[in-house]
Amino acid sequence: MSEIGIGIIGGGYMGKAHAVALLAVGAVFNTALRPRLEMVCATSADKAEHYRKAYGFARGTADWQVLVSDPKVEAIVIASPQATHRAIAEAAFALGKPVFCEKPMGASLEDSRAMVAAAEVSRCVNMVGFNYIRTPASQYARQLIASGAIGDVTWFRGEHTEDFLADPQSPASWRTTGMANGTMGDLAPHMINAALALLGPIRSVIAEVETVHRQRPGGPVSNDDHAQMMCRFDSGVMGQMYFSRISTGRKMGYAYEVTGTSGAIRFDQEDQNALWLYRAEGPEASRGFTKILTGPTHPDYLSFCQGPGHGTGYQDQIIIEAKDFLEAIHAGKAAWPTFQDGMMVNQIVAAALSSSTTKTWQDVAAF
Amino acid sequence: MSEIGIGIIGGGYMGKAHAVALLAVGAVFNTALRPRLEMVCATSADKAEHYRKAYGFARGTADWQVLVSDPKVEAIVIASPQATHRAIAEAAFALGKPVFCEKPMGASLEDSRAMVAAAEVSRCVNMVGFNYIRTPASQYARQLIASGAIGDVTWFRGEHTEDFLADPQSPASWRTTGMANGTMGDLAPHMINAALALLGPIRSVIAEVETVHRQRPGGPVSNDDHAQMMCRFDSGVMGQMYFSRISTGRKMGYAYEVTGTSGAIRFDQEDQNALWLYRAEGPEASRGFTKILTGPTHPDYLSFCQGPGHGTGYQDQIIIEAKDFLEAIHAGKAAWPTFQDGMMVNQIVAAALSSSTTKTWQDVAAF
Amino acid sequence: MSEIGIGIIGGGYMGKAHAVALLAVGAVFNTALRPRLEMVCATSADKAEHYRKAYGFARGTADWQVLVSDPKVEAIVIASPQATHRAIAEAAFALGKPVFCEKPMGASLEDSRAMVAAAEVSRCVNMVGFNYIRTPASQYARQLIASGAIGDVTWFRGEHTEDFLADPQSPASWRTTGMANGTMGDLAPHMINAALALLGPIRSVIAEVETVHRQRPGGPVSNDDHAQMMCRFDSGVMGQMYFSRISTGRKMGYAYEVTGTSGAIRFDQEDQNALWLYRAEGPEASRGFTKILTGPTHPDYLSFCQGPGHGTGYQDQIIIEAKDFLEAIHAGKAAWPTFQDGMMVNQIVAAALSSSTTKTWQDVAAF
Amino acid sequence: MSEIGIGIIGGGYMGKAHAVALLAVGAVFNTALRPRLEMVCATSADKAEHYRKAYGFARGTADWQVLVSDPKVEAIVIASPQATHRAIAEAAFALGKPVFCEKPMGASLEDSRAMVAAAEVSRCVNMVGFNYIRTPASQYARQLIASGAIGDVTWFRGEHTEDFLADPQSPASWRTTGMANGTMGDLAPHMINAALALLGPIRSVIAEVETVHRQRPGGPVSNDDHAQMMCRFDSGVMGQMYFSRISTGRKMGYAYEVTGTSGAIRFDQEDQNALWLYRAEGPEASRGFTKILTGPTHPDYLSFCQGPGHGTGYQDQIIIEAKDFLEAIHAGKAAWPTFQDGMMVNQIVAAALSSSTTKTWQDVAAF
């Protein structure tokens, strides 16, 4: 059992989640490599000190360059806003340090391309934070599809819908400015990543990206509220997606349906411990969608709990990510999804945005 | 209380459903006008006689012209295949007889245009058989949206999905030949009608219409298995639809979601007695989708049962249609959806088919 | 195909339901014996005439003896209050006429005993109106259990819960007077009948029967609001039941769970077209409760609709009852549940009431 | 921010869960008191060393007396089998150390009485591990009921059902021996505690406790497989409970329904992030059970995640327990549920076991 010093940039929503995950992951998964919370970085020294104490880091700093270059910081977790991702990652790779970067990868496709390039040159472990695909249920869904349990896939539907900006009176903020903070920039990547994980590469898309509430108390809105998309996978399968931050009533609407020639799968993150599976087998009279509760026989569940149906939650997804990141570093192997995978998501986002302007189908390869 | 002689063309799936509905409707709704089962028509005299006895008609015939022109047949229900709809309707209108026509209206947009023209000239009651929109739940959904219960609508998703041809080994048949019998011709009209009923006219569409299984035991397939579509309503709202007869696991997947600025509605015909309503009001902590069970306070429910949650079924939808048809005749007023409404559905189908070929957005008005 | 003249006593809630059922049943099930709506009886001539016209009976009367003894009335449906059941049934049997009696069988155990005796002497068809057990889903549940699909049964839970008197301000009425109109008298019989149908005879019970709201606007309440019970079946299996008319939020809470050594079944009448089945077979990872939608492969479904998942409703249950009653008469054979079955239900009700007074387990056989 | 050294007895299922919780709790809740994993105890030195390394304790021991008396161990978590609870707790209290004890409190009512006495003498913080009642959803349910949101409570139903011994071929083991490991000893306490938490004290019970599979591969079974119970609360409300380890299909069936005069609550731990609430208010047409997803407005949720519907899991319940235990120690105040609360649960278990023998209602106060 060896130790590795970790530095996290950001101590907010995700910075905290990663700190907690790193504290717990060793005991949960009995990892060979054990993380040491070495340094946390925030926008001010006060904040950094607050996070340091709250999460139990050894040191804090207001300068991410200090963190990245500190010799006791041996691996980096980027949990700061999209605009900061690229520079931090490039600096870390330049020093040969593994990087875990929160989604989306950078503020633009250009950013993510540069990050992939830097990662490749460095040959360091690089991983993107698509946590939802790591629930035991969604991992099992991937296995089922890959094993042919639903036959040949014929259709896909995915959505990532929330309602935190559904109220037109919700004020303007940083969230309502900048494409990287809009629905396509911020929410869509999770579900696009899921689509790729479940069905493979996407060849072409057509999309409508829209700002429904163009004015909010406090000022104008410069990014998108929701977007709908149709796509064609490399496999020839077609599908639909929808992304929204104004989907009144939806709290964590990361949901998908995958239909095959001999079965189908349905999942909704709002009930993340259940996967619905239909199999066209046995007598017609007893067929139907089976509500499978996750349990010890599903991927990464047993380490959290020996009892089936006892359930994992949001924080546990981040613990699973931490485990995979540590194991990748320990083994010196890539951990899915890599920066390359994250960049492919941004490519599709770019194609969709372009499509919404031209109103035509766009080849993803052109982006 | 007066009586009216009814003739039904077709004694199969829907011919039977309409016969049962006409037998029951008077007692259920205490209608002023009472139907008399005067004549039934089928493709042979034997079949006609079989239906006559089984359903209790006075007479049977193998020639629909005999039925239409019989003086004791005062109103017509068309429950024969799409290819027959137009000629029958035109003949009936020519004789000044009200017509109820099963969906879709004719075998093509051209057919439905001709049927609308004939209906207008005759000034007779004309009505199309979109039964699903007549459940108490979907009628209530329409009321809720119209009354502003969910605020301004921002998004729509609809599907009509079944799996009767999901098995690639299901043999070729009349269902797998002819556009009017494909998914766009046969299933899509129900959900397109729902979209229009819930949100109003559709301005433009882009669609992918596809035959997944091009060969089946018994021969090639000449119509579509499934289709996906994006649309823009006249109101400016955008939405997505999906139609499929190969949606493994879905039996009666007539389902929709309507999102508004202050609420949302979800419905799935597979649980037709429940409507899910979210209202953005009251304390955040107690918000969520409410599962409303239909009951005596919802449209057309009380006549079936005094108890809430006791439930109505498929046959009851046809009884509601029969009531509305009889009341329209009695009042001498049009009954929604008229042939004009049915034609608008076919217009959208035509635009979608064209879009799937050109791969571009199509204005519905151009069809 | 022959005809039979039917007389119905009562034209209210259930009188109407049976009238509609008799109008529809021949066409739905293509029955060999076809009902003719001969006469309807109500408490006044006006009401009788109103029902006659509304439902399409040939004649009406305010005197049930006239109806029962009319020669053209060849079979009787009793849809009047419990206090009238016994005298009517006895008179009908004395004249050799088949009787369908709404649940519960009479106003007391004594009544039902007398009714069974009269039925046996007459050797006429006799049947009790436990309609809920006749849904395709519950019929299928019976088949599954009988076929061993869930192994040896180990536990049962049943409830019949509604909330029509949940509001303490709901006024006193005939419903709040007389044991036969209380929860044990009026609602419990449905679920007790289900328990017997699914698991066989009940040997002993212990119950708490309670009036929660003893005063209501308009006067005191003399019967029970809810009751809980534990029981032991003849098979040795134990179970729990609950009955309530003050179960706030429950509209048609006729729900049961049956657990076996290798599977389990769950059903809730509020979603009457779904049966949930768990089978302890196949890999653990893919086990779960399967939501089976009723369809043409389930009992009595196909006659209503060719499409699975299209659903049947409350009125359809009464049509199934009518079919079974007619077929029993036609075949000259008993139709489950007979008066004997109805009496056994009342025996359990009596044992439960006694148990609630003595606070001890009671043998059903002692009643 | 101060620190406290913790010793855990047991490193199995719950020992691990508590170790993880203690590692994470400080960062999650920013607790004033921070736990230090001082020592872990298991049945052998090897095992203790294994747990030490895996979970990150400073030291390990095979002798719980060593752990309890170690000066750097300032508070004790008992996560060893029921038979060990009493002696450990007594020793810890004798040294003035706070104790968190896993449920159930000891192996018998006598044990729990002694433990309460020892706790009272010591005046140390004492707390029992009923984790399920600590989900945000169940905490919110308690608040709703206490605030009168559902009016006066009229009925309760609770179950704790799992199926880990449903298969009759599951071998005999320590789980199938000893009353404290049977269903009443091991599972029932969770739901009895919930009943007390939601509705207050229970006055009397009648129960049937049963061993369905008396022989299993490997030997005879000496404890109970399932049990059903009826009860009367001090408030006068009546209710039903069921406990089972042979409930085929149920994985984490900790479920309850609470009915009141103006509302109702339903909860099922298998979907632990949803609470169903019915309110008898507003127009009848829009009433129904609302599926509330837990979020930042519910108790103890926000510390895990800022997003509603993102969900907490089993491990998070243990983290909440750890927070409450630490805060109680820090504040020098009792934390519900105390040993006294745990003992009251065992009192009800004893009354139920006695009732099952005598077949009569039993006053809880007599135990």
Ligand SMILES: NC(=O)C1=CN([C@@H]2O[C@H](COP(=O)(O)OP(=O)(O)OC[C@H]3O[C@@H](n4cnc5c(N)ncnc54)[C@H](O)[C@@H]3O)[C@@H](O)[C@H]2O)C=CC1
């Ligand atoms: N995987 C998931 O479920 C989620 C991912 N995210 C992603 O996580 C990242 C962070 O988002 P949140 O935690 O929500 O933001 P946040 O606003 O809660 O926290 C951002 C943190 O970054 C720090 N920060 C900002 N600029 C910095 C700079 N220049 N140098 C150093 N520190 C800086 C701030 O002090 C703050 O601690 C984003 O990329 C976002 O897209 C966010 C929420 C959920």
Ligand SMILES: NC(=O)C1=CN([C@@H]2O[C@H](COP(=O)(O)OP(=O)(O)OC[C@H]3O[C@@H](n4cnc5c(N)ncnc54)[C@H](O)[C@@H]3O)[C@@H](O)[C@H]2O)C=CC1
């Ligand atoms: N609203 C709904 O839910 C449904 C509507 N439909 C529609 O109902 C219509 C009939 O479909 P089904 O009942 O399923 O078909 P079916 O094949 O079960 O019955 C068709 C009937 O039409 C008769 N028929 C065929 N050609 C005829 C002719 N030239 N002259 C006289 N009679 C003729 C046949 O003898 C047969 O009785 C179609 O337009 C279909 O799209 C069908 C199923 C469901």
Ligand SMILES: NC(=O)C1=CN([C@@H]2O[C@H](COP(=O)(O)OP(=O)(O)OC[C@H]3O[C@@H](n4cnc5c(N)ncnc54)[C@H](O)[C@@H]3O)[C@@H](O)[C@H]2O)C=CC1
């Ligand atoms: N199976 C089921 O789901 C239900 C069964 N029932 C049962 O049906 C029976 C009737 O109940 P409802 O229809 O709800 O009552 P209701 O009050 O709606 O109708 C009762 C009818 O009986 C007639 N009637 C009363 N006394 C009479 C007399 N002495 N002679 C002739 N006619 C008389 C009345 O005029 C009225 O038409 C009861 O036994 C009840 O328990 C009631 C509701 C549901």
Ligand SMILES: NC(=O)C1=CN([C@@H]2O[C@H](COP(=O)(O)OP(=O)(O)OC[C@H]3O[C@@H](n4cnc5c(N)ncnc54)[C@H](O)[C@@H]3O)[C@@H](O)[C@H]2O)C=CC1
């Ligand atoms: N709250 C909950 O959800 C659950 C609570 N429990 C409770 O937790 C307790 C432990 O159960 P599990 O963790 O399932 O058992 P387990 O068998 O997984 O672990 C028991 C641990 O106790 C240790 N141990 C046994 N005897 C000991 C002794 N004399 N001295 C020191 N260490 C000893 C063993 O080495 C082992 O590490 C029990 O009281 C049980 O009822 C168990 C499972 C779930």
